[in-house]
Amino acid sequence: MDIDRTVLDDWESLLYLVCWLGTYGINKSNQRDDSDADIPIKRWRDGSSIKIALDKRNNLSSAEAFEEQIA
Numbered sequence: 001m002d003i004d005r006t007v008l009d010d011w012e013s014l015l016y017l018v019c020w021l022g023t024y025g026i027n028k029s030n031q032r033d034d035s036d037a038d039i040p041i042k043r044w045r046d047g048s049s050i051k052i053a054l055d056k057r058n059n060l061s062s063a064e065a066f067e068e069q070i071a
Contacts, residue, residue, distance in 0.1 A: 012056075016044060040069045 023041050043055040059069045 015060075019044075 019041050040059055060066055
């Protein structure tokens with residue numbers, strides 16, 4: 001797809017990185033075991049773009065949803 005990126009896309013990417021690092025850790029000494037197969041943030045990278053967008057929207061729809069599902 002040839003879609004122009006916006007500033008919002010850049011902020012979304014930054015948020016994804018922060019969530020990913022918070023979930024998996026920064027280095028080997030504090031990384032989570034990858035056997036946690038069904039953690040919500042994994043669904044942000046697997047599947048069709050529609051499925052990923054729906055999962056992100058669900059996880060980021062409110063502060064409460066984010067806290068319950070991601071944080």
